[in-house]
Amino acid sequence: MEIERFGRVRAVFFDLDDTLCGYWDAAKTGLRRTFEAMPLPGLGTEQALLEWAAAFREFCPTIKRSDWYALYLEKGRTTRAELMRRTLLRVGLDDPARAEELADRYGAERRAALALFPGTLDVLREVGARHPMGLITNGPADVQREEIRDLGLEPLFQWILIEGELGYGKPDPRVFRLAERLSGCAPEEILFVGNSYRHDVRPAQAAGWRTVWVRRPSDVPPSADPSAKPEGKPEGAPDADAEIGDLRELLTLLA
Ligand SMILES: [Mg+2]
Known part of the structure; x- marks a missing residue:
């Protein structure tokens, strides 16, 4: 099953905040x-x-x-x-x-x-040994660069695409097209791993990429109503290729 879904994946792109590190x-x-x-x-x-x-x-x-x-x-x-x-x-x-x-x-x-989620570096090293990897992250240029440096992520990624540096970010389709050009991969050969359905999963699907949706109970912004739940999937919207609660599950999916 996983082989069918992820067997053609060559490059893997990740979201940063609340996918690799606990920004909220x-x-x-x-x-x-x-x-x-x-x-x-x-x-x-x-x-x-x-x-x-x-x-x-x-x-x-x-x-x-x-x-x-x-x-x-x-x-x-x-x-x-x-x-x-x-x-x-x-x-x-x-x-x-x-x-x-x-x-x-x-x-x-x-x-x-700010800290990486448990096991993140091990997962990135293991995935990175077999696939070229990129980051696609929204937010101000200075804050995102600082986070990436502080967390020691810079050397792990071939491509780092930051909204603040590009002038556009997810879910804008241009950022996904740029990642395809940079990686030289066809859409169906790229996997995107992210925590937001609206900003990560849906636009990556629309670009023709494979998707893994990382869903954690802690994924609620500080600006939310105290009773708010993590972001769900709009009714009738397509499922991600896989949903995981911990980044380490990615290794099984890509095995
Ligand atoms: Mg995120």
């Missing part, structure tokens, strides 16, 4: 440590986190449709500070300087908390 976990830890160290006036940590999440849900959907997108692509700090500014405004504080301090603290705390 790091963001949650970073935010909590930030608001514990620098409390918002009159607000406990839990309340501060809820205000930040509400500001995020309001601000984030507008970024791609506004002048913020160009700034966001280049550097994480500008939008991070704007989000803190809006969080402070929600609690009646108009204080851009404090917003920048909070944003810097959060950036540093998140960076310190």
Whole structure:
């Protein structure tokens, strides 16, 4: 069964955040440590986190449709500070300087908390011994480069495609076409491994690639409603070629 599905795979591309490393976990830890160290006036940590999440849900959907997108692509700090500014405004504080301090603290705390999921390096080394590998990751150029360096991933990948450097990201079909050109592989010879149905699995399927969907119970962003569940598959949408709960299962699929 697996041989039929993955037997023709030559190159393997991975998503980064919450596929190889726990970005949401790091963001949650970073935010909590930030608001514990620098409390918002009159607000406990839990309340501060809820205000930040509400500001995020309001601000984030507008970024791609506004002048913020160009700034966001280049550097994480500008939008991070704007989000803190809006969080402070929600609690009646108009204080851009404090917003920048909070944003810097959060950036540093998140960076310190970011880690690969257990077994990730072993899996990448083993897959990499048999297949050329690439990364396709969304996010600001500086933040993504820093993550990749901090996690020691740079030498493992032949191709590293970052939204912030390209000016477009998943689910834009251009990034999948670029990966095909760079790897010299036909669509059906490429496997994409990612945690998001909407940003990873669906656009890779649409490009004609094989797909593995990594689904973990912890995959809920800090901006989500406290009762939110991990991203599901829209009704009637096609299944990924395989679903796994741990990256190590990939070795069995590709064996
Ligand atoms: Mg991801």
